Amino acid sequence: MKLSHKQCYFKTALLISAVAILCFFGVLKAGFFSDDFVLVHRIATEGYYSSWGGEENSTFFRPLTTFTYLTDFHLWGNNPTGFHLTNILWHLLSSSAVFLLFLYLFMKVPLEKPCLYALFSSVFFLSLTSHSESVSWVSGRTDVIATSFCLLSLFFFLPSIE
Secondary structure, three states: OOOOHHHHHHHHHHHHHHHHHHHHHHHHOOOOOOHHHHHHHHHHHHOHHHHHOOOOOOOOOOHHHHHHHHHHHHHHOOOHHHHHHHHHHHHHHHHHHHHHHHHHHHHOOOOOOHHHHHHHHHHHHHHOHHHHHHHHOHHHHHHHHHHHHHHHHHHHHHHHHO
16 A cells, blocks of 8 residues: 555654654653753853853854753743753654655655655654753753754755756
8 A cells, every 4th residue: 555645744743753752751751961950041041142152161152052942941931841842842853854855765766665664764763862862951952953954954955966
């Protein structure tokens, strides 16, 4: 039975969302870790530009990441669940980008079930234990945001070189 594109996307969205919940549900109950305390406190008390200057070796210029922290703070206050949920959603976006990228690539070669192979690739990426720190630590959000944009850039770039 061959799936239509709509069925493929819908089933993939359901499955990778379920896998994300299964893999990272425990993180939602966790608190802040390590650098999260300093990072969230600094942005909450000093504002958006706080991480762009200040103490030596404690600055970074990551405007989008800082904006997401500030948004989370305004939505959730000091509740770490919201911050962790945002990281999980970014990782879910990365996994969806893996799916789209691999579906595009697998459709270029003669495979019977490109959707299935792309789905496996996405679930494998989503559940890799090497990603757990970036998803679990609020301060690891930089990595999941960068990965999302990198993978989406590849997905949108590939058709232009044909």
